[in-house]
Amino acid sequence: xxxxxxxxxxRRNLRQYEHLKKRFNRTKSEFIKKHILAYSSWRAMxxxxxNPKHPAYHNYGGSNLHICERWDDFLNFVEDMGDPPIIFGxxxxxxxxxxxxxxxxxxxxxATRKEQQNNQRIKDYGILTG
Numbered sequence: 001x002x003x004x005x006x007x008x009x010x011r012r013n014l015r016q017y018e019h020l021k022k023r024f025n026r027t028k029s030e031f032i033k034k035h036i037l038a039y040s041s042w043r044a045m046x047x048x049x050x051n052p053k054h055p056a057y058h059n060y061g062g063s064n065l066h067i068c069e070r071w072d073d074f075l076n077f078v079e080d081m082g083d084p085p086i087i088f089g090x091x092x093x094x095x096x097x098x099x100x101x102x103x104x105x106x107x108x109x110x111a112t113r114k115e116q117q118n119n120q121r122i123k124d125y126g127i128l129t130g
Contacts, residue, residue, distance in 0.1 A: 038083045041094045042074055045103055068104035080105040087112065095119060 048060040049067055070076045084092045092110035094103075099119065101107045111119070 035078055035083060037091060038078050038081065039074060041084060042071075042077050045071075045094060049103070066102040068102065070105075071103060081108065081110070084110045 045067060047054050048056050049065060050061055051057060052061070054060075071080070081094070084094070086092070090112060092112055093116060095109055095111035095116050096103060097107050097109060097119075
């Protein structure tokens with residue numbers, strides 16, 4: 001899977017690579033190895049917001065949530081968020097602090113799955129009466 005993401009990254013973001021090579025003084029493969037987890041989170045975030053065929057689109061792009069313009073560029077995302085930490089073998093995932101707001105530096109953090117579960121929207125299933 002990482003190989004497939006890396007190939008996609010190489011094809012789609014060649015201009016970003018050139019910019020990144022100059023800025024960080026790294027080769028393409030070194031950059032991919034270093035930031036592949038951040039790239040995976042960045043792509044997933046964009047898919048949830050912009051792809052109507054994504055299973056969770058109705059909770060994200062379909063709910064009128066947006067990604068800040070700065071984060072359209074992967075480099076800016078990495079500068080703002082860094083790479084997702086790995087704590088006790090668990091990779092942290094991108095979480096919005098306030099679920100009613102979109103994705104931006106002030107509203108996002110890296111969180112454990114447990115933290116994410118505690119920060120879900122409350123689902124209204126209605127009240128059953130007997």
